[in-house]
Amino acid sequence: MTADTATDPPVLRISGLSHTYTGQRRRTTVLKQIDYSFERGVFYTVLGASGSGKTTLLSLASGLDVPTAGSIAFDGVDLRTIGLGRYRNKHAATIFQQYNLLTYMTAVQNVTTAMEITGVRGRHRKARAMDLLARVGLDRSQATSNVMRLSGGQQQRVAIARALACDVDILFADEPTGNLDEDTARGVIDIFRELAHEQNKCVVVVTHSQQLAARSDRTLTLRRGKVTAVSNRD
Ligand SMILES: Nc1ncnc2c1ncn2[C@@H]1O[C@H](COP(=O)(O)OP(=O)(O)OP(=O)(O)O)[C@@H](O)[C@H]1O
Numbered sequence: 001m002t003a004d005t006a007t008d009p010p011v012l013r014i015s016g017l018s019h020t021y022t023g024q025r026r027r028t029t030v031l032k033q034i035d036y037s038f039e040r041g042v043f044y045t046v047l048g049a050s051g052s053g054k055t056t057l058l059s060l061a062s063g064l065d066v067p068t069a070g071s072i073a074f075d076g077v078d079l080r081t082i083g084l085g086r087y088r089n090k091h092a093a094t095i096f097q098q099y100n101l102l103t104y105m106t107a108v109q110n111v112t113t114a115m116e117i118t119g120v121r122g123r124h125r126k127a128r129a130m131d132l133l134a135r136v137g138l139d140r141s142q143a144t145s146n147v148m149r150l151s152g153g154q155q156q157r158v159a160i161a162r163a164l165a166c167d168v169d170i171l172f173a174d175e176p177t178g179n180l181d182e183d184t185a186r187g188v189i190d191i192f193r194e195l196a197h198e199q200n201k202c203v204v205v206v207t208h209s210q211q212l213a214a215r216s217d218r219t220l221t222l223r224r225g226k227v228t229a230v231s232n233r234d
Pocket residue numbers: 021022023028030048049050051052053054055056057
């Protein structure tokens with residue numbers, strides 16, 4: 001069932017979404033008239049060949065970029081009305097392909113800073129940050145190291161813990177398990193499932209991994225700028 005037929009409004013509704021990049025010599029239309037509704041409590045994956053527009057869709061839905069046509073609404077309100085900065089701070093967290101960590105801080109400081117920015121309150125912020133870092137497989141010494149001293153895969157785990165720490169409605173992730181060993185990747189996917197199924201979050205993950213897609217509830221396939229298939233497992 002899509003949110004269009006459900007009683008609750010979708011957490012994110014994408015309508016007539018198109019996006020064109022304008023270069024010096026040519027324009028490339030990457031997304032074409034996409035309509036889709038994302039619901040709370042569901043773990044989605046987005047598959048598609050390289051260049052099919054997955055990252056573009058993610059950056060528009062996460063409020064990093066503005067579509068050239070169409071609209072995106074969070075809980076029925078257009079992102080431009082909410083304000084993209086406010087939407088990103090209060091409602092949506094994103095795990096990027098480049099981890100975008102604050103390089104002068106330790107892992108745990110990266111997580112607690114994000115909690116502060118997104119308004120997560122409480123005296124136990126640091127303990128919660130340490131707990132999340134442990135859950136993604138970082139030990140105490142790694143958690144208290146400057147992030148530049150960590151490997152690529154370890155930095156990716158910090159980025160995941162940071163996104164998990166923000167109590168937002170939607171979590172977006174771009175190839176979040178790409179740099180992780182199998183066990184850690186499985187653990188991260190378990191966390192995504194738990195966030196959707198136990199905390200009623202909407203989780204949207206862009207990936208090339210069929211294995212990851214098989215563990216999600218719904219998979220959207222992008223092809224030539226359109227959603228060509230949606231498969232449901234829930
Ligand atoms: N900033 C940009 N300016 C111009 N063209 C861009 C820009 N970003 C992406 N593109 C183009 O848009 C198309 C879709 O890119 P996008 O990164 O969304 O695809 P993708 O499906 O995520 O690919 P991949 O799986 O390789 O990460 C590509 O042809 C790409 O070259």
